[in-house]
Amino acid sequence: MTDNEESIRQVMDVLTAEKEEYVKNAKARIAALDIGFAEKEASLEKIKKKLADIKLQYEKIDSSRLETEQPTVKKEEHPDQLSE
Numbered sequence: 001m002t003d004n005e006e007s008i009r010q011v012m013d014v015l016t017a018e019k020e021e022y023v024k025n026a027k028a029r030i031a032a033l034d035i036g037f038a039e040k041e042a043s044l045e046k047i048k049k050k051l052a053d054i055k056l057q058y059e060k061i062d063s064s065r066l067e068t069e070q071p072t073v074k075k076e077e078h079p080d081q082l083s084e
Contacts, residue, residue: 001009
């Protein structure tokens with residue numbers, strides 16, 4: 001093998017090692033992003049559940065308030081009763 005070929009092989013080895021390191025780091029970053037995304041998704045699901053619970057409580061309060069409120073009935077006065 002000539003010196004030129006040896007130099008090319010060494011450069012290729014270095015480039016291959018750098019590429020492998022880059023790929024490894026990229027995969028690690030992607031995995032970290034996936035974990036972060038999963039955590040955010042779990043937080044969002046918790047928030048959705050809390051909102052659903054609040055909505056249910058509000059609906060219960062609203063329906064119980066409607067049940068306890070009696071409609072007001074106006075007593076109509078006839079014109080001839082006004083003069084009495």
